[in-house]
Amino acid sequence: MKRLLAAALLMAAPVLAENDHGAPVHVFEIGGLEILHPWTNATDHDHALVFMELHNEGDAPIEIIGARLDSGLEGQLVGFRMKDGEMGFDPLPPIPVAPGTHLDLTPDGLAIRFDGFTEALEEGHHWEVVLVTSVGVLEIDVSVEDEDARTHGHAGHAH
Template sequence: MRRSILIILGVLSLTSTASLAGDHHHANDHAAHEAAAHGIHGLHAWTRATDDDHALVFVELKNESDHEVHLTGGHSAIAETVTLVGFQMQEGEAVYVPIPQVPVQPEGELDLMPNGLALQLDGLARPLAKGESFEVEIVFDQGHLMMPVQVEANNATQHSHAGHMH
């Protein structure tokens, strides 16, 4: 398992060192899809509709600060726990395993996405239906980010606004 986590972290370090480009000032009309605090910018948080007691949250994160930050997990009023997890194959089965933290380099980005990293919500208080939304608090070693999460179809592979410029 340690080797799998190291492989995941190695891939993530390549992703988190990607340089950010473009204008980081966003119009207020996109507030339902983004949040910013402590130099961290989150965009397009989403999950799939489910009747299960767990769900995975995916989001695009950008570290717009001049220092490294570490993503450590989260909290949500609709779940008992929110854990940072990474995807891996175990004996031919796809599973998500807990990861203690992931670094995001200064001016770097980290995308939580299917078959990669995610925030796993366990002990959901209710089913999640397409079109609903809720908040998740994404926790970093330097603070937290309150992020709106959009519930997409149960077979979604990306946020419905993916590719939309902000």
């Protein structure tokens, strides 16, 4: 029983790796789901979008349901849309990631949206977010990039 508990805790823990250049890379894993490069833009608005790469290394589909903060603020999975020349995001149901495939949450695509912030997100800081999936919940460390960033600062680096 102790080994099972230890294995479960290890599967839900963040893994801090180094790439070929010795720079730290944030990789998080739970139940066969690998989360790479979670990030958001710096903002002083009351909302923010979280982006990341998701890889299902398991043998069953894993649903991405949403996210939350320790403060209780809920993050909703959303999809980008253009309607009548206006950009916006529409709420989405949980999205499955098939075994052996990946799903990218990116600007102008899919994201997790948080509404209701009372403080700014400042570039260079990190933000703790709890990702909610069908295989459990996982605390991830989200990097706050420049307000105009279109990718994570480590994007394209080897893992």
